[in-house]
Amino acid sequence: xxxxxxxxxxxxxxxxxxxxxxxxxxxxxxxxxxxxxxxxxxxxxxxxxxxxxxxxxxxxxxxxxxxxxxxxxxxxxxxxxxxxxxxxxxxxxxxxxxxxxxxxxxxxxxxxxxxxxx
Amino acid sequence: xxxxxxxxxxxxxxxxxxxxxxxxxxxxxxxxxxxxxxxxxxxxxxxxxxxxxxxxxxxxxxxxxxxxxxxxxxxxxxxxxxxxxxxxxxxxxxxxxxxxxxxxxxxxxxxxx
Numbered sequence: 001x002x003x004x005x006x007x008x009x010x011x012x013x014x015x016x017x018x019x020x021x022x023x024x025x026x027x028x029x030x031x032x033x034x035x036x037x038x039x040x041x042x043x044x045x046x047x048x049x050x051x052x053x054x055x056x057x058x059x060x061x062x063x064x065x066x067x068x069x070x071x072x073x074x075x076x077x078x079x080x081x082x083x084x085x086x087x088x089x090x091x092x093x094x095x096x097x098x099x100x101x102x103x104x105x106x107x108x109x110x111x112x113x114x115x116x117x118x
Numbered sequence: 119x120x121x122x123x124x125x126x127x128x129x130x131x132x133x134x135x136x137x138x139x140x141x142x143x144x145x146x147x148x149x150x151x152x153x154x155x156x157x158x159x160x161x162x163x164x165x166x167x168x169x170x171x172x173x174x175x176x177x178x179x180x181x182x183x184x185x186x187x188x189x190x191x192x193x194x195x196x197x198x199x200x201x202x203x204x205x206x207x208x209x210x211x212x213x214x215x216x217x218x219x220x221x222x223x224x225x226x227x228x229x230x231x
Contacts, residue, residue: 004161033217042224043162043207048217056217091161105150105211105219109161 002026004110006092012116018080021113024073025094033093033107034067034077043091049075082117089114120145124208124222131198131229139193139225141182141208151175151184151191152209156224162207165193198229 005024013019025032033048047057049069057067064083069075079086093107125140143149150169154162166175171186180195193206208222 031215031217043221045217045219050215050217055215093161104213105152105167105209106164107154107162107219109163111159111161 004092004094004108006090006110006113008113009111010114010116012118013082014118015083016081017117018078019082019086019115019117021077021090021092021115023075023077023092023110025075025092026096026108027073029094029096029108030072031095031097032069032075033091033095034075035091035093035109036088037091037112038088046077079115082115084117087115087117120149120210120212120220122208122210122220122222124206124225126223126225127205128226128228131227133200133229133231134197135229137193137195137198137202137227139206139208139227141191141193141222143189143191143208143210145189145210145212147212148186149213150211151182152211152219153180153182153191153193154207154209154221156205156207158204165206198227200229200231203227203229 007022034046036044046059047067052069067077089112091112093109095107121144152167153165155165156162166177168175168184174183182193205224205226207224210220212218
């Protein structure tokens with residue numbers, strides 16, 4: 001089975017540019033998560049969706065960040081305009097409804113998108 | 119609120135050494151506990167879990183026991199290998215929606231041949 005697929009794997013851009021990160025969750029999973037990982041702050045939950053609906057976006061740093069999930073098989077995280085402090089690895093993860101194909105708290109992560117903003 | 123505290127790293131061991139990575143938690147209810155592992159250049163993956171007190175999770179030679187009396191879930195392995203070099207995250211799920219998963223800060227393990 002295909003896992004969570006993220007693109008691009010690496011992105012280098014200049015300050016002020018728009019960045020769009022993409023995620024395809026595992027088929028049949030109904031929850032999707034966006035995390036950011038940095039050395040300084042560790043792993044931070046930015047936003048998560050349940051059945052394509054944003055449930056909690058309290059982790060989104062500021063208005064420059066936005067996330068969408070137009071359907072069950074695709075999500076985007078957009079940063080506009082980007083800043084050097086946004087440099088990080090961004091992970092997408094998905095999970096099934098607890099009790100179906102996985103237990104509660106079991107997330108399946110993609111390989112991440114490493115963003116460098118110069 | 120609920121939280122997870124794990125020992126700071128990095129931890130450096132020689133091959134075949136015994137590993138312990140400490141994890142303690144604070145929770146008002148009865149959470150499920152997890153260890154996730156992140157190998158270099160990859161995303162996190164579930165290593166093992168325990169859903170109630172005294173449960174032992176195990177996988178790939180790693181073990182952790184859910185200790186309610188000490189609010190701990192320490193990760194152990196009897197003989198580590200170079201391939202175990204990774205970052206290990208303790209996590210707590212306190213019920214409700216899938217978003218209620220709290221990760222510790224991670225402990226980096228390096229195993230030398």
